[in-house]
Amino acid sequence: MNHLSSRFQDARLIARPLALAIAMMMSAPAPAALLIPDTPLVTGSQVPPNIMFILDDSGSMGWNTMPGAKVDWRIEFPYDGVLVDQIRYMSANINTLWYDPTTTYTPGTKAAGGSYDDLTLTTLRDNGYQSTATDAALWVTATKTLGSSNAWPVSAPALSSSTIYPVFYVLTAGASPAVNSNYVRYEFRNAGAPTNTTIELRKCAINGDGGRGACTVLATSPFKNASGGYRTVAQEATNFANWFSYYRTRLLMAKTSASIAFGELKENYRIGFDTIGPSRNTFPIPVGTDGGLFRGQNRATWFSRLFGATDNGHTPLIPALDRAGQYYSDVSASGPWGPESGTAQTSCRPSFTILTTDGYWNDGAASFGNEDNTAGATITGEGGASYTYVPAKPYADAWSTTLADVAMHYWKTDLRPQLKNDVPVSSKDPAFWQHMVTFGISIGMTGSLDPTSDLPALTSGAKSWPNPMDREDLHRIDDLWHATVNSRGSFVAARNPVQFSTALRAALLDISARTANVSNVSSSSASLTTSTYLYQASFRTGSASGSWSGDVAAYKLDATGNLATAHGSAVPTWRAAENVPLPAARKIYFLRGSDTVEFNVANLSSAQKTLLGGDDVVNYLRGDQSKEQANGGTLRNRYAVSNKAPLGDVVDSSPVFDASTNTVYFGANDGMLHAVDAASGVERFAIVPTPLFSTLRDLSDPLYPHHFYVDGEIAIANKSLLGKSILVAALGRGGKAVFAVDVTDIANPKVLWEYTDAELGLVLGRPIVARTNEAGTWAAIFGNGVNSSSERSQLYALNLETGALLSRIDTHAGGSNGMFGTRGWDDDGNGTLDYVYAGDRRGNLWKFDLTAASATQWKTALGSIAAPAPMFVAKDASDNPQPITGGLTIALNPRHDSPSYGSRWVFFGTGQFLTEADSSDKSVQSWYGVIDSGAAVSGARSTVLRQRTIATEDLLAAPKKRKFSKAQPNDMAGKLGWYVDLTGASNTAYGERAIATPQLLSPKVLNLSTYIPDADVCQPGGTGWVNVIDPFTGGALSSDFFGNDASSIDTGIGGPGKSLLIGSGRLITGGGDQKGDGRCSGGAADCCKTVNGISSCPVNLDPATGRISWREMVDTR
8 A cells, every 4th residue: 555645644644642743742732842853962963954956847747647758638638438548548557647546645735734635526626736716627517517528627628529537447467558458447427316416436347449348336445545444435536636636747746745745844954946947936045034944934935936836848957956056055145054154154064955857858058077087176174084086986987067977076076165074974975075965856767777776786897877968868867866876865766656755755864864963872871780780771873764773781890890891892791782582582561451461463453553554563663674674675674683673772761770670671762661681681571652652653664763752761669668669661752651560570560550641741850659648658750841731840649559640739830841850858757758849941949748648738838729839940140040950869968067957958950951952052050059948949049049160170181170169167157058150160151051960979979960062063962071069068079089179070971971979989970972082191090981981980988977868769769
């Protein structure tokens, strides 16, 4: 079954509870919802690429046959007396542009989103994108009925003795197309005399002379729709009408397919439009409006130009491609590198041209010689990069001034020599300079060479590029393919509408993948067990969609707290990706009703299998690779260790260890929560949450870009207290749901519940699992996250074992808001949760009172139910709210010499790293320690809190270091806490933020990692600091913690995350890509060592005195 809309569009069109929107949210977001990208932000800035789409608008684009030339007008207006040799042209088996009943014809996409209307045989139009009366092409009029003489559009020639029908022919499978009787005729007619208002579908035999034989009226269509069910007659008629109005000609088909493909693009592209004909319909990239981004009026104008194109003239492809190259050479602020001027223009912006044609190029030329057989100039780039094009196969040929020469010229030439050369490279394109990549799509025409198999022969010299200059023939289609080879693009010869739509989508996805600016490896988290094992999650990606993969590695720490290494790399005890069983041996479960059953074809309902994409996709999700493209199938390729099933990328789901069963848990973006044996790394089982069913099929799509699935944090109830182990996990960026699994019996896990709600957003903080004051009921407690229906900050409490809602506390704090990490406190020491602290995106620090014996009475601790009040609001010196998106830590001050002795403190940092705009945000963020005195901490922060500063910094040291200002005697008296602005010693904001959770390492040491996205949009990743501070003064430590008189060090990992203290001698920090070589000075044994994105630094920790936070309640594993 073919379907012209994409799988991604299918997922949106089918009515189901979980729709793909932004990051697969469960309900359509409000207009102010945060635009959470579908790929990890740490992979780098998404610089919007330039794309020039060139539509062939030559006269032949108005034809209604593919391949080949237009035939008799009767192909467009079939009638009873159709000529015998024309039957085959009304069959999609021969004329691939004619109506194909095995294809579902989807109307084009509107600029503002959504599709054009489905049409009927009484409302169809000559051009589905023009709705004026003069353009209407009606089958039925007030005076003429379907099947009567001259019922076709008024533009049809008069046929005084003939009866006209909407008709199509289907060739019998395996039969010769030259024999007329091998075809079956299907026609629509009016019925229901005397009004004749009913449409019927008839199936007719064909006589040997081509005439219509006996006909049978069909009760239903014999052809299936996109969902696999048989169409009704009315549905078949609508499908035919959609074909007629939106796909009947080459130009209509190209418009519709382009609107669907470009309609799927988000705004982070800069797209222009051009045509090749004499009446050019040009729309340069509108850089002067909204930066040229593909949204708003820019998007509306582009779609208007697309739908307004008309067919006329010849096929001057060479001048059209040359115009695109000259356009990309424009240095002005209004050109494709604008709106900036000169060297302020973005140097790493890639530029692409998509060239479409339905025939052999002709007319016009470019002033180039044999460019692919002429050496290029030497081009240098960043880091000593250098390239000189040397003529070689498969690029060089013997012909001059060809389309391939134009493409080669604009590829091998540095189009912007004034800019630094740092355009992202990929395995497909090594060019690091500003250049043009050409993609080519031939509509219906093929050349003498086969693009799917002949490139190796062209490379070896066994075959040569034919001469496209001697005559107008199929060698000019070869020349278009050659142009894409020269410019490192791609080429597809599309023989039908499905292939054209797929080729266009593939080109756009290829562009998206090439411009992702992703890094090779990014570590997302680290966790430590009591057995001194470090578990590090990671993901890998690249320019191909199949390269999204993940892993969790276990590293044994030696007695000194260092990771064992060999040849400069850490040696893991095991890797989860090397221990995923083959599909048949895997234990994968899902919740069916109230039962936990294996996720397989036999246990899924028909509706679920349809939702998931069918049996093959179900098996694919289990890890079966037999139907992947590399094995001759149609599904997306995935990386997997030999004789193992694939493992999805692990991004934001930190590994969690359960000592009661010696199991490590983590979520992955293959749609599963994974449980692996902590001793061996072998997968014990996996869980597929059912709220993801509506979008899991996208994983198998060869054009899959990336989405989040099981991407949230995990918490586990302590078996020694509860009597069983219950795991709670959020989908995080993957969707608006939280679920729980009883993992007491590791061989028989039981999914207890899956919770969704309109006020539940993307839960990005870690849940609390704790006993409450409501008759000792255990609960899962978490913030509602971002993009809920009301976008207000709210706290959820669910019964841990049933998933029933115990309480939802609405703070009424809205404005694109949501609650993040939570922390609990047992005030009376009886083992039940009394208070919960949480931060939200508007800078509010909330305290919730859960001391009541009834959950219905739980509330915010300050203010009233009608008007809740936060405990504190984080704002910068200009009164701008500072988002609290990281975690919190709570502690009692045990130091008798402190003015705040015995006080309860809450520690947190501010900042956000959720949207693409956050990468360039330079707003001032801060680190806070605030005392909970039982009342709101209000007033100017510089008055109620003690300010500390970053006093000094040395960016030339190894490692880089800085130091906080020192506390002065008794300067905390009368203060309700402290704060440090993360502005550096120069008091300049450069984007430093805190998105991690502070950690108390001792009563005198508070640790927090901060992150700084790279200020250069052309560089992926970022840097950060590992910071320590006196928790109860906010000043520099009195002792030399790092051994270099520093409060902060840069250990050489991009974006450090959670730090882990090994005994009292070493601090382990996980992070992103390694940015340096370990940051050691002179190879000293006591310096920081960085391997595999993990740093290990020697520290000097004062002996602990007093109990810090014995009543703090987090997940109690």
